[in-house]
Amino acid sequence: MQDVKQYMQVVGKTARAASRLMAQADTATKNRALTEIAVALQSQSAQLLAANARDVSAARASGLDDASVDRLTLTEKSVLGMAEGLLQIAQLPDLIGAISDLSYRPSGIQVGKMRVPLGVIGIIYESRPNVTADAAGLCLKSGNAAILRGGSEAIHSNQAIAACVHAGLRAAGLPETAVQVISTTDRAAVGELITMKEYVDVIVPRGGKSLIERVSADARIPVIKHLHGVCHVYIDDEADLDKAIRIADNAKTQRYGVCNAMETLLVAQSVAARVLPGLCKIYLDKKVELRGDEAARALVRQMSAATEEDWFTEYLAPILAVRVVAGLDEAIAHIATYGSQHTDSIVTENYSKAMRFLREVDSSSVMVNASTRFADGFEYGLGAEIGISTDKIHARGPVGLEGLTSQKYIVLGSGQIRV
8 A cells, every 4th residue: 555655655756856848848849749648559559459358357367347348448449549649639620828818907007817727637547448548648638647447357458558659758758658558457546545635636437426425525636527427419490310319329229338328218109119119129120128118129129128227227237218398498397307418409490499409408528419429539520539528517519629728817017007
């Protein structure tokens, strides 16, 4: 335990020192680092996949569930996706140092705001090794230092990606300690990281509900978080039903073990008989277990009865809750009662209903005629994301560059004194 504490203290001190250098780094230097990391990921693809194969093999042997194994697994496509994300981040405008809202006051001073880094960002995540590259890239571009603590199940993958990150930092003349991936699997490292308030400015947990609850309860540092993703698609009585079926199918089955997958389908009563039998056949053909209310079960006999708990549940699996609602008001009320303020979508051709849904559904992403699977930093043009926040303060929704910065007031004078 003492060794872990000492190790984390060294990590924290060096990260704080690196953060000062990162805050000074110019745009060209940061972009070069991002480009060099992308090149390293592509050139080391075989080594990354070999390291990942070790993790996947060990995870299966230990009995890790299928959804977690899916999130853990890298492919040639996902390695290329990591590299592409970094190159996209390099193309984004550099926010650091940007001045906004500059205006004169009656005293003659000018008052404005300047965009600045947060400092040192601690990120705790499970399974997904791509987070290592995404988080490193976003923290670098936003002028921050990062301490990354991945799950023990991805230790070899994360260390292999870290080697590519460090190669890119060296090539750009930036300190390797600007991104540190914790090398110990000892869980005591998490306890140290979330309490090192002298070295770490914000914590971002990415993982299961139990991890995020633990971090939120024990951290002595501000936390950007979302506990779970109970996402909804509501098919309105004025929906284009072909469009609705495509969206509802994609929102659930494109990938199961992700926080932006639909977990509850809501269907307006007047169109339920026309949409549910065909849509549910698609789900059943894809081996999705269906749990519905009485009205939904009357239309699809293969559906089991949903319990009250099902409406609250983030399955992260091929299971879907289905409810027939009277209309828009009941759909919005259901989402307000059971949702997690992550992502919710309406399918409708009625503009007024769409606008009501956008205004009244209190979630970090609210959509019209689109799959919830689009709630993602890469899809939103952020290059990548460090996580999705369902908090309402500082950052909300996919957290990209702006969410990793703050603003300070600046004052420009010409000798004014207050009288």
